[in-house]
Amino acid sequence: MDSAKAFPISRNWFEYYRTMPANQELPHPDIADVALTDVLFALSDPARLQIVRDLSSGPLEMAQCGATNPTLPKSTKSHLMKVLREAGVIRNEPRGRERLVSLRREELDATFPGLLDSVLGASRG
Amino acid sequence: MDSAKAFPISRNWFEYYRTMPANQELPHPDIADVALTDVLFALSDPARLQIVRDLSSGPLEMAQCGATNPTLPKSTKSHLMKVLREAGVIRNEPRGRERLVSLRREELDATFPGLLDSVLGASRG
DNA sequence: TCCATAGTTCGACAAATATCGAACCGTTGT
DNA sequence: ACAACGGTTCGATATTTGTCGAACTATGGA
Numbered sequence: 340m341d342s343a344k345a346f347p348i349s350r351n352w353f354e355y356y357r358t359m360p361a362n363q364e365l366p367h368p369d370i371a372d373v374a375l376t377d378v379l380f381a382l383s384d385p386a387r388l389q390i391v392r393d394l395s396s397g398p399l400e401m402a403q404c405g406a407t408n409p410t411l412p413k414s415t416k417s418h419l420m421k422v423l424r425e426a427g428v429i430r431n432e433p434r435g436r437e438r439l440v441s442l443r444r445e446e447l448d449a450t451f452p453g454l455l456d457s458v459l460g461a462s463r464g
Numbered sequence: 465m466d467s468a469k470a471f472p473i474s475r476n477w478f479e480y481y482r483t484m485p486a487n488q489e490l491p492h493p494d495i496a497d498v499a500l501t502d503v504l505f506a507l508s509d510p511a512r513l514q515i516v517r518d519l520s521s522g523p524l525e526m527a528q529c530g531a532t533n534p535t536l537p538k539s540t541k542s543h544l545m546k547v548l549r550e551a552g553v554i555r556n557e558p559r560g561r562e563r564l565v566s567l568r569r570e571e572l573d574a575t576f577p578g579l580l581d582s583v584l585g586a587s588r589g
Numbered sequence: 590t591c592c593a594t595a596g597t598t599c600g601a602c603a604a605a606t607a608t609c610g611a612a613c614c615g616t617t618g619t
Numbered sequence: 620a621c622a623a624c625g626g627t628t629c630g631a632t633a634t635t636t637g638t639c640g641a642a643c644t645a646t647g648g649a
Binding site: 487509537538539543 | 636637638639640641644645646647
Binding site: 375383454458 | 499500501502504505507508510513575577578581582583588589
């Protein structure tokens, strides 16, 4: 009876292992499937935009990304990454215990020419 | 006592005339006060982006803007315009009984070089 | 003078997003 | 082995944003 307690809230073994993968491959959308409005929305949040700026000079391990915001709860940060990832803006791949995050720059440039450049080039936030 | 009924819901004369101007000047933000994220957010909605595209070839009277969406309630449309206006993307000025809507292209280009071009140039939505 | 028109604001409600602790897992160092 | 670490997912809650009818107004024309 307490076997239910062994697994997370109201979830069987199958669903459990299907929905709780840590440090595993995360789904990335095909760039052909992302809409311009998705990208614009992902970039429209200051915290997310800051992450993108941090990544503009190269890939980073996730820990160094929001270095500007050291008190940011990790679940929140993870969520920001998720929005960016699902919008096709960043790639997030497991690297041992950590995760390497990078901009999907080439793909974005090919699909939305000049967009990332103008956003990153803007002096004001 | 029924003088209260003469004016809209629970509002005195002063507030009434302060908050209910139709076909009057609407406030436009100084371009120096708009953040990049505000612009990106305004453009991140398909309906709003469509309006911006409609305006890319020149000012339009409001009625011709969302011509793609003829069933759109006017209050909704007005709201879309408000978001774009408050983000500094469009100008909305009274023109007799109607309103002339236009892109604040020069100002935006000067402040966020290349942004509008890349967004309008994108083939995909 | 009166009416139809274009468009804003309000107000209430619906839907999408954000926030963050708790639970959890694989990796790595000890 | 095992505990600390980095990071995701869940679930609940708070906040923002979207939707749209109703009320309202100035304008322009009949």
